[in-house]
Amino acid sequence: MRPILMKGHERPLTFLKYNREGDLLFSCAKDHNPTVWFADNGERLGTYKGHNGTVWCCDVSRDSTRLITGSADATVKLWNVKSDSALFTFKFDAPARSVDFSVGDKLAVITTDPFMELQSSIQVKRIARDSSEQTGESVLTIKGPEGRISRAVWGPLNKTIISAGEDAVIRIWDSETGKLLKESDKETGHQNPVTSLSKSADGSYFLTGSLDKSARLWDIRTLTLIKTYVTERPVNAGAISPLLDHVVIGGGQDALHVTMTGHRAGKFEAKFFHKILQEEIGGVKGHFGPINALAFNPDGRSFTSGGEDGYIRLHHFDSDYFNIKM
Template sequence: MFSTDKQMGYQCFVSFFDLRDPSQIDSNEPYMKIPCNDSKITSAVWGPLGECIIAGHESGELNQYSAKSGEVLVNVKEHSRQINDIQLSRDMTMFVTASKDNTAKLFDSTTLEHQKTFRTERPVNSAALSPNYDHVVLGGGQEAMDVTTTSTRIGKFEARFFHLAFEEEFGRVKGHFGPINSVAFHPDGKSYSSGGEDGYVRIHYFDPQYFEFEFEA
């Protein structure tokens, strides 16, 4: 599954390929294409059991599409600006979105019901859920076009950690000299990686204190 961009008069489509069918690959013909007329897709992931996809749009909308029929099963709009990233929890029951509206939000994967909101002062480009703890890490910062006129302190280029249930920030990690474009936890939960506009990918290993930390509500 992938989506095309909406540029120069070309429509945005979501294309589905069955990798078990070599003819689809050879002919470059997907078994299904879904047109996106109103707002292009900016991020998409497979939903639980591969029965649907969850797509974020430039308008801030979230759609759940059937992988069999292509119909829109659920539509919600909790973000006011473009959704930059969608990442699932380990058990695929929840997912977190990152948006240009300065927030990341937690949703139920089946119903798309909004659960939690994590607020910052700058656009959020990426967000990831810890596989072991009730933690979410956010990456972002000032818009890339404005970076040259901004110091690293003002630009808010740190990775920021929030408690999943209490929605409160409890830590920041510096290191990048530009906006963070992507964050991801290691599957064992002992480290995370971040990729930035500065061209660097940084792998961060958590200190022992991180695993001993208990959040006080």
């Protein structure tokens, strides 16, 4: 597989997101400018200028007309995908870490980091169909978990919110009352901070990556641990194939230690595991630093990785990949 190298960011990548059809790819990085690309050939379509800090996360609406981005400048912006104009800016008292549209795009869940005296929070905002009617009020605010919440996503039918972060506990909240419904078990769960959380295509289970050098697959309703994938490095990102029984995991050691090791020793490759058998089936090398973001195209025929080196690598699978026998 010859990757397509996409160089549009000057700083490390933080997040990658495909739209529902899989023809557009949105990327976030520490250089303040979320970017949109053609997903088949890696051509850059444009950037969204307006943030003054690292952009940590983004999501795109089901009809690909709206983009939502969360940034360390303590704002979340709603954009018109086509015109790169900001439709609305939600202002917070702390950096915004994670954003996720609900099914139907009428709500968005946003998490903010602990900052000065403030605790981390999970907030739900109503997204108006007409941007002129948009307000900044929160429908629900959940305060609580210790440390940073690295990711929060909607559960089935928007009835729950799943969050995970620095305290290594995965939680399910009621999205109407904010009540805590379930917590992951300390014994079977992650032992170190959870860095990433991504749902399966059908939304029935999700994958978490952690600094404890493992990724875990969970049932989204019961929070039952289904599978565990063990690697020899901290996991920063993971994604579940919508087509085959595969998951891809990426990471590497902290940026602090990167300069001391060669790129071979640094283990900067995307590793593929068999989802059911939990066995490693292959790896894709290429990045010169830890992998911070991974995403599968919704058709399952290509995937992208974003690294600390500022590059996005777009890999179209060759036919051998679809015939891997276990």
